[in-house]
Amino acid sequence: MSRTAPSTSRAGGVLAATCISTLVVNANTSAVSILLPAISEDTGTSVTTLQWAVTGYSLVGAAVIVTSGSLGDVFGRKRVFQLGLLLFVVSCVLIALAESGGMVIAGRVIQGAAGATILACGLSLLSVANEDEAQLRAVSLWGAAAAVGAAAGPLLGGVLVDITGWQGLFWIDAAVAVLCMLLTFVTVAESRDPDRPRSIDYAGTVLIAATLTPLILAVTESSDWGWLSPATLGCFAISIAAGWAFIVVEKRVAVPLLDLALLRNRVLVGSTIAILIGAGTINGLMYLLSLYFQDPSTLDFSPLQAGLATLPATVGLVVVAPLVPKLAAKFGGRQTIGVGFVLTTVGFVIVGFVQSDWRYVAFLLPLVAIAVGMGLSNGPASSAATASVPQSQVGGASGVSNMARYVGAAVATALAATVYGTVIGNRTDDGAGQAEALADGLAAASWLMAVLSFLGVLMALVIAKHRAARGTVDDAVASAAAITHTLPTTASGAAEATR
Known part of the structure; x- marks a missing residue:
């Protein structure tokens, strides 16, 4: 992560906004598996299909986690962090209103991008708002919030299914994300990395997704298609080609997604x-x-x-x-x-x-x-x-x-x-x-x-x-x-x- 001079943000507000958001993101992520049977029963979608609500989230997160940090360095960490929170709210509302498994999966794909952006830019905001011992203390609290969220998620999901239905988790998360947006708007100052080149490796981001998506599709559908079927082999071929293209791109771009x-x-x-x-x-x-x-x-x-x-x-x-x-x-x-x-x-x-x-x-x-x-x-x-x-x-x-x-x-x-x-x-x-x-x-x-x-x-x-x-x-x-x-x-x- 690039360092700049500490911003004029009120450090307490930055700490609250980033810690609350990372707790919610990680609790949401770890809770979803517990919700799948209830979502399956409600939407009539098999749990086998709904595994894409888990894998789709992670797939997009893998492609976006580094790029979102770069976007924050170039265009403003507060701005991109706010965009991540907005996407998270949109995804939560989309999932909570979903009447089909496909809509749930689409919402989770959006949520993967939102969650990765919130984590990457939130940690950057926290780092530039503090220095020395205060920075170590703030980052430690952020890490503790992430750990607590990941551990508490399944239990929280189980409680909410019984009380509010599975949709309740997403409505609550949307409300908390809106609160974080307001808190960020009031307390967080904008910051950038003026020394970083403005080049963003968008191609690398797309190629990460293009490598993983057909690979996971082939693995998921192999029992129906057959491991040696044209569809399965074609997915593997696309994945290999995209992976090779990713390596070629990373060797040529000014600021690669992955330094080979x-x-x-x-x-x-x-x-x-x-x-x-x-x-x-x-x-x-x-x-x-x-x-x-x-x-x-x-x-x-x-x-x-x-x-x-x-x-x-x-x-x-x-x-x-x-x-x-x-x-x-x-x-x-x-x-x-x-x-x-x-x-x-x-x-x-x-x-x-x-x-x-x-x-x-x-x-x-x-x-x-x-x-x-x-x-x-x-x-x-x-x-x-x-x-x-x-x-x-x-x-x-x-x-x-x-x-x-x-x-x-x-x-x-x-x-x-x-x-x-x-x-x-x-x-x-x-x-x-x-x-x-x-x-x-x-x-x-x-x-x-x-x-x-x-x-x-x-x-x-x-x-x-x-x-x-x-x-x-x-x-x-x-x-x-x-x-x-x-x-x-x-x-x-x-x-x-x-x-």
């Missing part, structure tokens, strides 16, 4: 893949459990009960994460990441043996293992990403890791939904009961998540030794926020010292 030179950094690449895997598996898990827990054939939980049931995975992750920086400082970042992914793998393997007669208590141990494992791996992986580069490249490294979270969430959720739905369909065709078919689907998807988590263990081996964060309070907050965003730590820019 960063990909020569082994620590950054390994930690980014670890971040992608962590974000992907937690999102895939939440999607699967929200459906499985609420299905009448299995546990038949209400949305509120399902929200409560996922607390060990969401709150547990956020509670464990702040304790991790000191462990990483003592034992090493890559060792902590490796142990974390081992625990996550074990948790998914246990769920891989699920039977149709399992009660909720049988899920508690693996959920705790997954939460602790992800708490151990998320923070050190994010810290490694920004510690592996000089201070001048910390913003670029943060952008890469933040983009990776969205990519991981989109791809892994699509894979999990495809495996889950395909196995259920195959087992049902073979004459299995609904509960048995659902359990087999969850088991198969969990084995896939276990394989992905084990790849995280291998990434820990790839990551070279690097400086770990010291374990301060700010490092603890950055570790807790790592489930949603990469924040600076006391190790950020450490590579400069080795040159």
Whole structure:
């Protein structure tokens, strides 16, 4: 992120506007999976189709997260932040008024762009409105708000479904976003980065979306189309061509979306893949459990009960994460990441043996293992990403890791939904009961998540030794926020010292 002199904004107002908005965005994002069965029943759209409400959000977020920050630097951070809030309000109203699944998905796609813009520009506004210790304190509070929102979202969604219907979440979020717009208008001064070139990599943004969309479409529809069908192979071909075009464009534009030179950094690449895997598996898990827990054939939980049931995975992750920086400082970042992914793998393997007669208590141990494992791996992986580069490249490294979270969430959720739905369909065709078919689907998807988590263990081996964060309070907050965003730590820019 580019630094400029602190603006004349009233710092308290900037802090309130940005922290409230990031809390709402992250709570909204994590709540949606819990709402899917209710939305499906209301709109008559299958939950398989509605997975695009999750993957579409993440797909657009991946394309926009870096570009929106650049737009703020060039055209004004307050202006672009306000635009993000306006888009968020529009998307919430569109979803709340939706009478079809397609309208819900369209609203969530818009919301993906809005959420990424709010996070990117909000953090920039907060940084330029403060300096030194005040900046560290403000960014830490922003990170805490992000972590709390992500953890509380599923429970909040469950509560609101029972009280207001699933639409209530979006009406409330729209109202809060309007409040943030007013607060921003009154208290936040405009700021730009006058030293940044005015060139924006719009082509890179489009090509990111063009790479991911056909890939996810092919994965999602492969059970109906067939893996070797012309449609599936055509989608893969388009994805590969768009990916190649993205690389060509990034080599030629003045200010690329992704500095390809960063990909020569082994620590950054390994930690980014670890971040992608962590974000992907937690999102895939939440999607699967929200459906499985609420299905009448299995546990038949209400949305509120399902929200409560996922607390060990969401709150547990956020509670464990702040304790991790000191462990990483003592034992090493890559060792902590490796142990974390081992625990996550074990948790998914246990769920891989699920039977149709399992009660909720049988899920508690693996959920705790997954939460602790992800708490151990998320923070050190994010810290490694920004510690592996000089201070001048910390913003670029943060952008890469933040983009990776969205990519991981989109791809892994699509894979999990495809495996889950395909196995259920195959087992049902073979004459299995609904509960048995659902359990087999969850088991198969969990084995896939276990394989992905084990790849995280291998990434820990790839990551070279690097400086770990010291374990301060700010490092603890950055570790807790790592489930949603990469924040600076006391190790950020450490590579400069080795040159």
